[in-house]
Amino acid sequence: MADTSTEPEVKLQMFSQPRLLAAVRALVGTIAQRLGFNEMQCGQISLAVDEALCNVITHGYDRRDDGRLWISFWALDGDPSGLKIVIEDQAAQIDPSEIQPRDLDDIRPGGLGVHIIREVMDDVQYERRPEQGMRLTMIKHLRPVDDARRPDTSRQERVEQ
């Protein structure tokens, strides 16, 4: 995970209210756009944040509308550059391993949020906050991480020859 110790460039505090989702999407989309993500990517990043907030509202706060939550944004330098988004709440803590995407072949209403978040973002990590509540850290890179950094099979084959 990238360095979370520096202060976020932008941090939003809000209540657990669905009617605020549209404003958050507008904020997220514009931040992503500024960082160079294309229109489809901006839409998908906004969607991932929307899904994560819906989960905090419905599961974390059990649809109560007076829960507090925070969304923080960091522009990531490096190659490839990217965007880190952290969502924190004061809701009940659960075992991060229980937050799982479901089998998509089982077609039923609901159960898509975590799948969407994992599909859209490059790195997704749930954890308990030391104080209280949960923290979700999501990273999206501007381009796929360079293949050169992964074990490169074609080169290995050449070496073996």
Next chain:
Amino acid sequence: MADTSTEPEVKLQMFSQPRLLAAVRALVGTIAQRLGFNEMQCGQISLAVDEALCNVITHGYDRRDDGRLWISFWALDGDPSGLKIVIEDQAAQIDPSEIQPRDLDDIRPGGLGVHIIREVMDDVQYERRPEQGMRLTMIKHLRPVDDARRPDTSRQERVEQ
């Protein structure tokens, strides 16, 4: 001024960086839209916030990009309903009476921000924060405040007859 004692529904913390203005405008515009302001009003409210932030960045923080500032939003109930926006900083304190729109007949670059803020918003108040920095409180009502509440000349005439 309306009651500021309750917690804002949305509060944004950011650094004094011009490249963040577009994201703030998107947030403000969507919040205003949700409250029922029309497209032109949403654009003007975003503009007023943009101008206020530009002033904090250029005058308050002297264009330093590591100053902190906060933007808080309250939906105002009542008739007419509206939106209250408060911008706070940790910059140098100045006498609020020095923050004045200039004479528009003197055409020169700059000097339009405060005029725009006052023209767009219904209520504009600068003050020193007790701790440090400045606070700007802006209110925009959804409709002009009902004439019935102002001295109504036509009715007075009827009464006098």
Next chain:
Amino acid sequence: MSKAEELQIETDDITDGVVLRPIGEIDLSCAAMLRQRLSQIQDSQPARLVIDLSAVPYMDSSGVATLVEAMQIARRTGSKLILCALQDKVRSIFEIARLDMVFAIVDTVDDAAAL
């Protein structure tokens, strides 16, 4: 923010059913309203229910869940449910959820009426 839900929903009768046309973004703040309207219409068991999404620029999984539920009701009652005119962003969430092959999705309301 105290404003009522922003989603509007129009309906139109067609020969063998109904066209439902939501207007606005569909997220958790208005999915319940869409759900209620759909179940109202499905109570009258139309042979064909066309959902025209041409005026829906955005949908999250709460909207998708509502449509999956409507599809299951349609299957149970033997009626046709057809989605049409999805904008790119909305199509994208159906693809991510791998539901683009599960729903009948066509380009226009006319296509949906002919299906």
Next chain:
Amino acid sequence: MSKAEELQIETDDITDGVVLRPIGEIDLSCAAMLRQRLSQIQDSQPARLVIDLSAVPYMDSSGVATLVEAMQIARRTGSKLILCALQDKVRSIFEIARLDMVFAIVDTVDDAAAL
């Protein structure tokens, strides 16, 4: 956020001058870039400088200040500066600043070339 300024600026030569076409929102993050480009062009003293704002959906007072400065330079050097194709939101800030009567503002680039 580390991305370079988002404003793009195109220029086109016309018979007696230049058309400058900024593309994007003009605010404090990019007004300096517009100012630099304008002063570069004005150094060459074109008889006519047309600023085509059709692709500018938003402008704040730092953009307006830049245009006022350019207009003052144009007046000093005896060249014509004409704004054209303002979108509604951009026109609104010129009206609020009561500058809509100070600038020469026309609807199209062709109108500006003929003025």
